[in-house]
Amino acid sequence: MNIPTNKFTLLALLWFGAGVYSLVFREAESGAPPFAHFDKIAHFALFFGQFWLIAKALMQARQAIPYTALLACAVLFAAGSETAQALFTQTRQGSAADALADIAGAASALWLAHKVTAAKLLPKAKQP
Template sequence: MRMPNNRFVLFAVLWFIAAVYSLLFRESDGGAPPFAHFDKVAHFALFFAQFWLLAKAFMQDRLAVPYRLLFVLAVLAAAGSETAQALFTRTREGSIADGLADVLGACAALWLADRVSSAKRVVKKPLNADKAV
């Protein structure tokens, strides 16, 4: 499998570093969230952005997006993230619901990437490709 080499790879790496910092090294201030289950929305959005950037890196270089590999990576990252929060932070806790929100965010991003890739293939198809000459 050929790996992409474009700005979206850099964005994905920077996003990952920011996520690790915000989830593990920056302790929660204990303030009230803006609305109920705000943390689930934040987990969903965090993983959506991460896996959209990864998929976009492949699409930008016109490579096949490895959906299964990215899904497995999402599950492992979610499990690792929640385990690390449970073990290494004082003000955060690991949660199966947060892990599920992580995986759902990644799945939504991968689904969107598949839809975008499919739409691009249809648009690039020649208009008279269906008709035999």
């Protein structure tokens, strides 16, 4: 698979860097979250954004989206990020629930990409 060179690839790389920074290199702020399970929504959104940008880069380049491989990458990235949080940060902890939220975000993005791709492939209705 060729890596597409478009703005979505650049955005995906920037998003990845920001995600690694926010999950591993930036210590958690003390204080109560805005609402219960806020961190799960943040994990879901972070992975949704990452995998949507990857899929969008492939769609724009008219390349097939390797859904299974991307989902496997999401599982590895989720496990790696949670392990890194547990081992290398003082104010964060690794959590299986956070990893599940990560994977759910990636799976949702890939599901949406599949639906968008399928809709683009449908033949246009004939107009009278």
